[in-house]
Amino acid sequence: MRGSVDGLASSLPIGEQLPAVFAEDELAQRFVEGLDEVLAPILAVLDCLDAYFTPSLAPVDHTRWLGGWVGAETDGGEPEDRLRRAVAAAARLHRIRGTREGLAEAVRLGFGVVPDISESGGAAWSSEPLGPVPGAARPHLTVTLRLPRPTPADRHRLDVLVAAARPAHMPYTTEVIATDGTATEGNQPS
Numbered sequence: 001m002r003g004s005v006d007g008l009a010s011s012l013p014i015g016e017q018l019p020a021v022f023a024e025d026e027l028a029q030r031f032v033e034g035l036d037e038v039l040a041p042i043l044a045v046l047d048c049l050d051a052y053f054t055p056s057l058a059p060v061d062h063t064r065w066l067g068g069w070v071g072a073e074t075d076g077g078e079p080e081d082r083l084r085r086a087v088a089a090a091a092r093l094h095r096i097r098g099t100r101e102g103l104a105e106a107v108r109l110g111f112g113v114v115p116d117i118s119e120s121g122g123a124a125w126s127s128e129p130l131g132p133v134p135g136a137a138r139p140h141l142t143v144t145l146r147l148p149r150p151t152p153a154d155r156h157r158l159d160v161l162v163a164a165a166r167p168a169h170m171p172y173t174t175e176v177i178a179t180d181g182t183a184t185e186g187n188q189p190s
Contacts, residue, residue, distance in 0.1 A: 162174050
């Protein structure tokens with residue numbers, strides 16, 4: 001929450017801008033000093049406004065708000081550095097949303113780990129007509145994430161990220177595997 005800052009000097013003191021008749025009026029000068037104290041944080045924010053829209057420089061609470069504004073895939077519980085990277089990457093992620101690269105980047109930003117992604121599609125060419133069609137007949141996407149100590153919350157968070165970043169028509173399965181090899185059950189929406 002923003003508020004007054006004790007001892008913050010105004011970058012534009014009102015007393016210096018008063019007409020000459022008030023320059024030596026003690027009551028007028030004390031009155032505007034009180035206004036300077038109230039306006040100083042506002043002027044400081046306006047002087048540094050560009051920093052409030054730069055995720056690496058903005059205060060953390062403002063960065064969280066900015067993340068909601070730009071549609072960053074955050075849940076509010078990630079570490080500060082991961083939050084700042086996710087907010088900074090949000091515009092780029094919206095451009096590549098629904099692609100394998102976009103899905104991998106969204107999961108990497110959310111967990112700090114690159115997932116294993118397998119999909120049923122394929123591409124091929126043939127010099128002969130009526131060649132075999134690549135890929136599987138039914139579309140499907142599988143996202144596997146390897147974490148040191150996975151929790152049910154990690155699996156849920158992965159489901160949310162994949163549901164938001166996958167191609168809209170693609171059914172998917174998620175799986176979170178502990179780096180020691182034990183797996184947690186994945187989600188398989190219909």
